[in-house]
Amino acid sequence: MGNKFSIYTLGCKVNQAESDWIASRLVNKGFRYCSFDEDFDICIINTCTVTSKSDKKTRQIIRRAKKKGCMVIVTGCFVAFNKGFLKAEGVRYIPNKDKEKIPQTIEDLSQAASKGKPRLHTRPLVKIQDGCEQFCSYCIVAVVRGKYRSVLPGTVLENINNASEAGYGEVVLTGIHIGKYGIDFGKDYNLFNLLEDILDNTNIKRIRLSSIEINEISSELLNLIKENKRIAPHLHIPLQSGSNRILKLMGRPYSREYFLEKTENIRGLTITTDVMVGFPQESEKDFKKTCEIVKDIRFSKLHVFKYSKREHTRAYSMDGQIPPIIKKRRSRKLIDIGKKLRESFLKSNTGKILDVAFERQHNGIGYGTSGNYIKVFFKIRGRVKEGSIIKIKTSHMYKNGLWGDMYINKVFMVK
Numbered sequence: 001m002g003n004k005f006s007i008y009t010l011g012c013k014v015n016q017a018e019s020d021w022i023a024s025r026l027v028n029k030g031f032r033y034c035s036f037d038e039d040f041d042i043c044i045i046n047t048c049t050v051t052s053k054s055d056k057k058t059r060q061i062i063r064r065a066k067k068k069g070c071m072v073i074v075t076g077c078f079v080a081f082n083k084g085f086l087k088a089e090g091v092r093y094i095p096n097k098d099k100e101k102i103p104q105t106i107e108d109l110s111q112a113a114s115k116g117k118p119r120l121h122t123r124p125l126v127k128i129q130d131g132c133e134q135f136c137s138y139c140i141v142a143v144v145r146g147k148y149r150s151v152l153p154g155t156v157l158e159n160i161n162n163a164s165e166a167g168y169g170e171v172v173l174t175g176i177h178i179g180k181y182g183i184d185f186g187k188d189y190n191l192f193n194l195l196e197d198i199l200d201n202t203n204i205k206r207i208r209l210s211s212i213e214i215n216e217i218s219s220e221l222l223n224l225i226k227e228n229k230r231i232a233p234h235l236h237i238p239l240q241s242g243s244n245r246i247l248k249l250m251g252r253p254y255s256r257e258y259f260l261e262k263t264e265n266i267r268g269l270t271i272t273t274d275v276m277v278g279f280p281q282e283s284e285k286d287f288k289k290t291c292e293i294v295k296d297i298r299f300s301k302l303h304v305f306k307y308s309k310r311e312h313t314r315a316y317s318m319d320g321q322i323p324p325i326i327k328k329r330r331s332r333k334l335i336d337i338g339k340k341l342r343e344s345f346l347k348s349n350t351g352k353i354l355d356v357a358f359e360r361q362h363n364g365i366g367y368g369t370s371g372n373y374i375k376v377f378f379k380i381r382g383r384v385k386e387g388s389i390i391k392i393k394t395s396h397m398y399k400n401g402l403w404g405d406m407y408i409n410k411v412f413m414v415k
């Protein structure tokens with residue numbers, strides 16, 4: 001077997017963080033990273049099973065990888081309930097709990113070695129936590145990811161320092177349920193303490209939190225985020241529904257009123273969210289409440305999901321499943337609302353100077369993400385290192401974000 005490998009990642013930021021980790025370990029062991037379009041000897045597929053659409057995509061990718069004639073190793077959430085399919089396809093599989101063994105397993109299977117550099121995220125994802133015990137009634141993640149497990153603070157700091165030394169300006173702290181960080185340590189140490197330690201013991205310019213539950217944003221955590229310029233002024237807080245009846249059926253631990261009151265205190269930060277439509281028994285009245293709250297809070301970005309029936313979850317056998325056509329209509333309406341909110345958020349950010357973590361460039365046009373979570377495009381002037389943070393003065397809306405000009409030698413380079 002040769003030494004070229006590729007990783008195809010589906011699903012959440014935790015999967016992406018884990019794939020980045022596997023890729024760097026393999027490169028350190030002398031394997032050569034390839035993109036999925038190239039030819040390679042080993043293909044790792046890090047899967048997702050959160051919706052039936054993710055399952056379908058996972059099956060397609062496994063079949064595409066097999067056609068390349070390489071060794072296929074499947075890991076991730078899809079593995080838990082699809083072993084029969086994986087066996088029938090004749091591919092190797094490694095469950096979530098053993099993901100960390102993948103680099104060693106591949107090394108054991110291969111003798112070859114030569115160097116290459118993986119194309120990883122330019123805003124490195126640092127995994128701080130895994131597992132969930134909330135068991136929302138629609139969610140398969142808690143079933144397939146297992147109990148709360150936090151990464152030791154020392155390891156988190158080391159990973160962030162490595163990213164900072166490699167020239168990256170921003171890291172994203174990811175996990176399945178980061179608000180529960182530290183709960184498994186058996187001592188009084190939580191996400192707030194971790195952030196304080198990161199601020200004190202690393203030089204990273206910007207830290208961003210990935211998704212966090214509204215009831216887990218303590219006032220000390222919120223104050224720290226608001227007051228410290230090194231923490232991105234952005235929170236992604238899943239709402240899911242604006243109807244108390246549906247929130248209860250979903251097993252979400254807050255009410256519509258609580259969410260409204262709490263987000264009022266968060267004003268000044270960018271708030272993005274996930275909303276689900278078509279949950280069992282969701283009436284027009286329930287859906288209307290979701291539309292209203294979304295407009296009231298004025299989220300800067302909405303991720304709209306259509307409820308998808310997942311076996312092994314409580315909602316699977318609930319009465320009142322919603323027909324696909326209604327889900328589609330509700331999803332379109334909410335996406336429309338989201339687009340309008342996004343547009344007005346983007347417009348309110350034109351003419352501003354934003355600190356942008358530079359990600360990629362194509363034909364001289366670069367793009368990156370600002371602290372307040374806007375994709376900013378600009379013409380590249382001189383050499384800009386991927387991952388670094390640069391100042392851009394925004395001028396107008398462009399694609400799904402803003403266009404701006406690079407700030408060089410205290411002058412904005414207008415085209």
Ligand code: SF4
Pocket residue numbers: 132133134135136139140141142176177
């Ligand atoms: S909090 Fe709920 S939605 Fe989020 S991973 Fe846990 S069970 Fe799933």
